Amino acid sequence: MERPLTANIRPDREPLDIDGYERAGGYRAVREALQRMTPEDVLAAVTESGLRGRGGAGFPTGQKWSFMPRGEGAPTPRYLIANADEMEPGTFKDRLLLEGDPHLLIEGMIVSAYAIGATTGYIFLRDEYRLAAERLRRALAEAAGRGWLGEHILGTGFSLDIHLHTSAGRYICGEETALINALEGRRAIPRTKPPFPQAVGLWGKPTVVNNVETLCNVPHIVNNGAEWFKGLSRTDNAGTKIYGVSGKVKRPGAWELPMGTTIRELLEEHAGGMRGGYRFRGVLPGGASTDFLVEEHLDAPMDFDAIQKLGSRLGTGTMIVLDDRTCPVAMVHNLEHFFAQESCGWCTPCRDGLPYVEQLLAAIDDGDGRFEDLDLLEMHTRHLGPGRTFCAHAPGAMEPLQSALRWFRDDFERHIAERRCPYR
Numbered sequence: 001m002e003r004p005l006t007a008n009i010r011p012d013r014e015p016l017d018i019d020g021y022e023r024a025g026g027y028r029a030v031r032e033a034l035q036r037m038t039p040e041d042v043l044a045a046v047t048e049s050g051l052r053g054r055g056g057a058g059f060p061t062g063q064k065w066s067f068m069p070r071g072e073g074a075p076t077p078r079y080l081i082a083n084a085d086e087m088e089p090g091t092f093k094d095r096l097l098l099e100g101d102p103h104l105l106i107e108g109m110i111v112s113a114y115a116i117g118a119t120t121g122y123i124f125l126r127d128e129y130r131l132a133a134e135r136l137r138r139a140l141a142e143a144a145g146r147g148w149l150g151e152h153i154l155g156t157g158f159s160l161d162i163h164l165h166t167s168a169g170r171y172i173c174g175e176e177t178a179l180i181n182a183l184e185g186r187r188a189i190p191r192t193k194p195p196f197p198q199a200v201g202l203w204g205k206p207t208v209v210n211n212v213e214t215l216c217n218v219p220h221i222v223n224n225g226a227e228w229f230k231g232l233s234r235t236d237n238a239g240t241k242i243y244g245v246s247g248k249v250k251r252p253g254a255w256e257l258p259m260g261t262t263i264r265e266l267l268e269e270h271a272g273g274m275r276g277g278y279r280f281r282g283v284l285p286g287g288a289s290t291d292f293l294v295e296e297h298l299d300a301p302m303d304f305d306a307i308q309k310l311g312s313r314l315g316t317g318t319m320i321v322l323d324d325r326t327c328p329v330a331m332v333h334n335l336e337h338f339f340a341q342e343s344c345g346w347c348t349p350c351r352d353g354l355p356y357v358e359q360l361l362a363a364i365d366d367g368d369g370r371f372e373d374l375d376l377l378e379m380h381t382r383h384l385g386p387g388r389t390f391c392a393h394a395p396g397a398m399e400p401l402q403s404a405l406r407w408f409r410d411d412f413e414r415h416i417a418e419r420r421c422p423y424r
């Protein structure tokens with residue numbers, strides 16, 4: 001099984017230095033792209049490969065890049081931003097790449113910047129990722145020292161600088177326009193779209209924001225071609241995926257596997273099954289802002305389309321497992337506490353609705369809930385759902401709640417009827 005994204009990640013997680021990275025074939029894609037391909041060729045290869053954004057939304061990467069204005073008279077400068085603000089509860093996949101193979105991200109950014117005509121790149125990193133910051137700084141200095149960054153890379157007309165920005169940290173910075181505002185030193189709130197960042201982005205200039213895992217795929221696509229990339233997957237959603245599992249499993253962790261690996265294989269083979277004494281009840285397949293799936297969904301392939309058909313989302317591909325001894329009400333309460341705290345406050349339904357949802361859940365969790373509260377919660381899942389708020393934060397926050405009300409309704413009702421948490 002090929003694992004291109006994590007091939008250089010060693011068991012001790014010490015990243016390769018530039019010599020080691022180059023010996024392992026690193027920066028070959030930069031040479032290939034800059035010396036033998038036009039930016040349009042790189043764009044075509046990425047489009048053809050079917051690479052979809054690994055940050056959660058799953059938008060086709062080539063299509064995203066194609067929205068950059070091209071040709072004579074297109075505005076400059078242009079920017080490429082690596083979104084490394086990984087803050088979703090339960091999600092730790094980009095951290096593996098950032099800490100384990102920082103040169104791969106840098107190489108991915110060079111090739112991607114070449115394709116979109118960007119001359120400056122930013123890595124927007126959450127401040128808590130201190131080890132990643134240290135390793136990225138070292139790798140950026142090494143790459144600049146070898147001439148992979150800077151003026152006239154490989155003697156071509158292409159120049160690129162990459163800056164590391166460690167953010168003050170806010171969940172909403174994972175949203176690309178809020179991230180751009182934050183990078184400009186403004187309040188981190190989303191911007192109205194359109195205009196999309198590809199047209200009017202950082203400092204009003206064309207900008208592409210891509211997730212770390214997405215960018216790390218690009219050198220491999222350039223080196224091996226679109227067909228190879230498609231062939232890595234078990235389904236028609238191309239490539240491999242870094243999946244993660246957390247919860248009461250024997251071996252929580254993250255693994256690179258073919259896209260379309262089933263939930264059951266992830267849980268049983270890679271995470272080692274449930275820990276002794278615990279039974280599986282459900283799973284948030286793609287991080288905290290996705291809908292619960294349950295036992296009947298265990299054989300579903302984890303790809304964008306299959307998980308969507310089941311009413312949830314692949315999201316970041318990092319699953320959080322709910323076991324039979326953990327209270328689903330408390331779990332959802334905990335998540336909604338996070339989402340309420342992380343609302344940027346820009347629009348009323350989210351700013352006021354999420355704390356109210358959290359308050360209702362707190363009451364139920366504490367044994368002070370009323371049956372009418374369940375109707376109120378249901379109503380909020382609709383009122384904070386898609387299309388009702390400025391960005392996807394509130395709708396995302398409603399996903400675990402609406403699915404918990406569906407799959408674990410008995411638990412909510414028992415809390416109210418017995419006026420206590422049956423799990424404590």
Ligand code: SF4
Binds near residue numbers: 189346
């Ligand atoms: S939905 Fe929430 S996070 Fe998004 S803009 Fe509105 S207040 Fe901000």
